[in-house]
Amino acid sequence: MYKILNAEKLSANVFLMDVEAPRVAKHCLPGQFVIVKMDEVGERIPLTICDYDAEKGTVTIVFQPAGASTTRMAQLKAGDYFEDFVGPLGQPSELCHEDLEELKKKKIVFVAGGVGTAPVYPQVKWLHEHGITADAIVGAKTKDLLILEDKMKEVCNLYVTTDDGSYVRKGMGTDVLRDLVQNQGKEYDLCVAIGPMIMMKFVCLLTKELNIPTVVSMNPIMVDGTGMCGACRLMVGGEVKFACVDGPEFDGHKVDFDLAMKRQQMYKTEEGRALLKLQEGDTHHGGCGHCGGDK
Amino acid sequence: MADVLKKVPVREQAPKVRATNFEEVCLGYNKEEAMEEANRCLGCKKAKCMEGCPVSINIPGFVHEVKEGNFEKAYQIIGESSALPAVCGRVCPQETQCEGRCIRGMKGEAVSIGKLERFVADWAKENGIKPVPAAQKNGHKVAVIGSGPSGLTCAGDLAKMGYDVTIFEALHKAGGVLVYGIPEFRLPKDKVVAAEVENVKSLGVKIETNVIIGKSVTIDELLKDEGFEAVFIGSGAGLPMFMGIPGEQANGVFSANEYLTRNNLMKAFREDYDTPIAHGKKVAVVGGGNVAMDAARTALRLGAEVHIIYRRSEAELPARKEEVHHAKEEGVQFDLLCNPVEILTDDKDWVTGIKCIRMELGEPDASGRRRPVEIPGSEFTIDVDTVIMSLGTSPNPLISSTTIGLDVNKRKCIIADEEFGKTSKEGVYAGGDAVTGAATVILAMGAGKAGARGIDEYIKSKYAK
Ligand SMILES: Cc1cc2nc3c(=O)[nH]c(=O)nc-3n(C[C@H](O)[C@H](O)[C@H](O)COP(=O)(O)OP(=O)(O)OC[C@H]3O[C@@H](n4cnc5c(N)ncnc54)[C@H](O)[C@@H]3O)c2cc1C
Numbered sequence A: 001m002y003k004i005l006n007a008e009k010l011s012a013n014v015f016l017m018d019v020e021a022p023r024v025a026k027h028c029l030p031g032q033f034v035i036v037k038m039d040e041v042g043e044r045i046p047l048t049i050c051d052y053d054a055e056k057g058t059v060t061i062v063f064q065p066a067g068a069s070t071t072r073m074a075q076l077k078a079g080d081y082f083e084d085f086v087g088p089l090g091q092p093s094e095l096c097h098e099d100l101e102e103l104k105k106k107k108i109v110f111v112a113g114g115v116g117t118a119p120v121y122p123q124v125k126w127l128h129e130h131g132i133t134a135d136a137i138v139g140a141k142t143k144d145l146l147i148l149e150d151k152m153k154e155v156c157n158l159y160v161t162t163d164d165g166s167y168v169r170k171g172m173g174t175d176v177l178r179d180l181v182q183n184q185g186k187e188y189d190l191c192v193a194i195g196p197m198i199m200m201k202f203v204c205l206l207t208k209e210l211n212i213p214t215v216v217s218m219n220p221i222m223v224d225g226t227g228m229c230g231a232c233r234l235m236v237g238g239e240v241k242f243a244c245v246d247g248p249e250f251d252g253h254k255v256d257f258d259l260a261m262k263r264q265q266m267y268k269t270e271e272g273r274a275l276l277k278l279q280e281g282d283t284h285h286g287g288c289g290h291c292g293g294d295k
Numbered sequence B: 001m002a003d004v005l006k007k008v009p010v011r012e013q014a015p016k017v018r019a020t021n022f023e024e025v026c027l028g029y030n031k032e033e034a035m036e037e038a039n040r041c042l043g044c045k046k047a048k049c050m051e052g053c054p055v056s057i058n059i060p061g062f063v064h065e066v067k068e069g070n071f072e073k074a075y076q077i078i079g080e081s082s083a084l085p086a087v088c089g090r091v092c093p094q095e096t097q098c099e100g101r102c103i104r105g106m107k108g109e110a111v112s113i114g115k116l117e118r119f120v121a122d123w124a125k126e127n128g129i130k131p132v133p134a135a136q137k138n139g140h141k142v143a144v145i146g147s148g149p150s151g152l153t154c155a156g157d158l159a160k161m162g163y164d165v166t167i168f169e170a171l172h173k174a175g176g177v178l179v180y181g182i183p184e185f186r187l188p189k190d191k192v193v194a195a196e197v198e199n200v201k202s203l204g205v206k207i208e209t210n211v212i213i214g215k216s217v218t219i220d221e222l223l224k225d226e227g228f229e230a231v232f233i234g235s236g237a238g239l240p241m242f243m244g245i246p247g248e249q250a251n252g253v254f255s256a257n258e259y260l261t262r263n264n265l266m267k268a269f270r271e272d273y274d275t276p277i278a279h280g281k282k283v284a285v286v287g288g289g290n291v292a293m294d295a296a297r298t299a300l301r302l303g304a305e306v307h308i309i310y311r312r313s314e315a316e317l318p319a320r321k322e323e324v325h326h327a328k329e330e331g332v333q334f335d336l337l338c339n340p341v342e343i344l345t346d347d348k349d350w351v352t353g354i355k356c357i358r359m360e361l362g363e364p365d366a367s368g369r370r371r372p373v374e375i376p377g378s379e380f381t382i383d384v385d386t387v388i389m390s391l392g393t394s395p396n397p398l399i400s401s402t403t404i405g406l407d408v409n410k411r412k413c414i415i416a417d418e419e420f421g422k423t424s425k426e427g428v429y430a431g432g433d434a435v436t437g438a439a440t441v442i443l444a445m446g447a448g449k450a451g452a453r454g455i456d457e458y459i460k461s462k463y464a465k
């Protein structure tokens, strides 16, 4: 059992929890993820590690209810427990392996969409701790859905934008990136984009045009997270990759996003939807539209 | 009087009934039936059957006790060689092992050794007979990685010798393939698998789930920082293979591992669990092993019409005979001597069919089986909405890639000797599918026993110096 030490609501539909998981906290690095399972009947839910404290033995997760399990998870409070919490899974972000001196010479920009801000946070924080201040563009649908603004500000140059213009500026993350590069004379050696697949796809189309190497963090459907089931397979540069062991981060210019997005719909067909409803009865909530589809 | 040339028939759920539920298919013998079947054993002096059993269970010995109605004694005899009789009695490929060698089988049917073993194990369970824990702990700590048959057996044996054993398991439930792979209707999870796990725990073994060795902690850390003096690796062969044909990434194409895990471990077939599973209407399962039979019969129970597509003929099907027979009875269709060449999809990338080519058997290959060769121009299509790939698995490189000095062969299998499970790294032993590639429960169990012997000798010799 893994105790929840702190549970916060970051926005209308985004939840943060600090969970006691000493083995994970001791070994994790930015870019990796965990799988949580709430109780006996719950699904195994992959969630990116948003923060960690090796000394306290805690790991922070941030999530958005998408289906039955995540909706039930949102109701957990401090003092409750997760039955299962396993990790760290996947490969750490490549930044962690690079030579620090080389890294310091690089200009890095992060583009985060929606709940994707959560996995971006540990990376910019890690860079900040190693003496590098990156730029980060955070896009939210609307002001109420913006998360982690204050924390982000402490560790990077933050550019906020909202789809509907309800806060700071109107537009998408891609609009800001284009503006920074084309109008404000910014030059970047690396872009890291994390968010809904559709957003990552468009960031990659833009960065290809702007000639900026781009890393994305893929979030396909997963089951075990250890390379055992193949549910998470993606095509990257014409090769089959398992996101849970080979990723979740990949070269965004090589990922077949269209295929990945179709695969993400696996349990979202008409029939699948009806079935989920049938299986989940009253607990069926969104998962087929409410979640925004792609996260 | 029953015909002594024939096995005492075992009661089973009727095919039509069981094809719609997940209850165990085979109901097993009762006391009278078991004693009657045991009576057929000739008690051979040079018992051929024992040569066929990979762990050399004293078969005439235990069968004799069953005949006499001394079931507890029978259980003890089996227990000298096997730690998981309730499992092996159910899933061993008996027709190629013990029963395949039985003298009775020369003229008539072999003694039903598997069913008798299962009866004895179930009887012991119902009567509360448990393995006896070590009288005294010896204070040495050993770590076991993986809670499949090899890990459970190794841990159990070491605990009986007095070791302080912890099993680390990556998944949230212990049992390995026994919980995530083999379905409920063949191996009941609560009644059999959970009970075996409890038995091992009752010997004092600790099981820590949700720990992925190589990620949550490495073997080197277990040895250096956590005070373990030796490690046994029983991490199985969990990596699924695909064919590499067009359309394989489409929606509706699954590995058998995913399909079975969703259903067995995550209990997708039960409405009170959150995990979804694809309920295909027409399902193609590619492959001919136990895993393929399990996937096919699971899909059938979820309401589909099911085709098994296998490139050789019936004689070469690697699955247990009983499973093939059961699958046929339940209505699974066998498309033999054909091989998929492409998976067809609609504009949304959902599976609509599978294109196959017919095969014929040519010259025998290295394995001694006749090699299937394509018949040019014989392509045909089967309309399906789901394809389950069951082509075999290989060991997961997670451990070998994070452990310094652990040698693997070119198939990514850990190199370990057969007698003691000794690897290239001091204090590290291994066995089961992680060493052999996908094999059988009984071989994994045997390897667990060998590893326990190896570790015991290693630790003892360290202190003898
Ligand atoms: C490596 C990785 C990291 C992730 N990190 C985060 C994170 O930090 N925060 C966060 O909020 N979410 C994250 N996700 C997505 C999250 O795991 C899914 O939203 C969640 O699994 C849905 O579970 P559910 O049981 O509530 O929904 P289900 O009932 O399983 O499904 C509801 C609907 O969501 C769809 N769905 C299921 N799994 C996924 C998935 N993995 N991605 C997209 N749609 C899915 C299904 O098709 C279904 O229609 C991550 C996913 C991966 C693979």
Ligand SMILES: Cc1cc2nc3c(=O)[nH]c(=O)nc-3n(C[C@H](O)[C@H](O)[C@H](O)COP(=O)(O)OP(=O)(O)OC[C@H]3O[C@@H](n4cnc5c(N)ncnc54)[C@H](O)[C@@H]3O)c2cc1C
Binding pocket: B091, B092, B093, B145, B146, B147, B148, B149, B150, B151, B168, B169, B170, B171, B175, B176, B177, B178, B181, B182, B183, B211, B212, B213, B214, B234, B235, B236, B237, B238, B260, B290, B291, B294, B320, B396, B398, B399, B431, B432, B433, B434, B438, B439, B440, B441, B442, B444
């Ligand atoms: C569907 C199916 C049907 C089968 N049917 C039969 C049958 O009828 N008869 C038969 O004899 N055999 C059958 N087999 C084969 C048999 O189940 C295996 O040979 C046997 O289970 C191997 O045992 P093992 O202990 O080596 O590994 P496994 O049972 O695979 O167990 C390995 C365990 O290690 C865990 N693990 C892996 N990596 C790590 C890590 N890094 N850290 C921690 N834990 C880890 C895994 O999660 C797993 O629980 C079948 C297999 C399958 C998949």
Ligand code: SF4
Binding pocket: B052, B053, B054, B055, B056, B057, B059, B082, B088, B089, B092, B094, B097, B098, B099, B113, B114, B117, B442
């Ligand atoms: S363990 Fe398997 S091979 Fe050995 S006697 Fe039992 S059923 Fe036969």
Ligand code: SF4
Binding pocket: B040, B041, B042, B043, B044, B047, B048, B049, B050, B059, B060, B063, B101, B102, B103, B104, B111, B113
């Ligand atoms: S070979 Fe057959 S008949 Fe002979 S001892 Fe073994 S089981 Fe009995």
Ligand code: FES
Binding pocket: A221, A222, A223, A224, A225, A226, A227, A228, A229, A230, A231, A232, A233, A242, A243, A244, A245
């Ligand atoms: S989630 Fe099962 S292989 Fe990646």
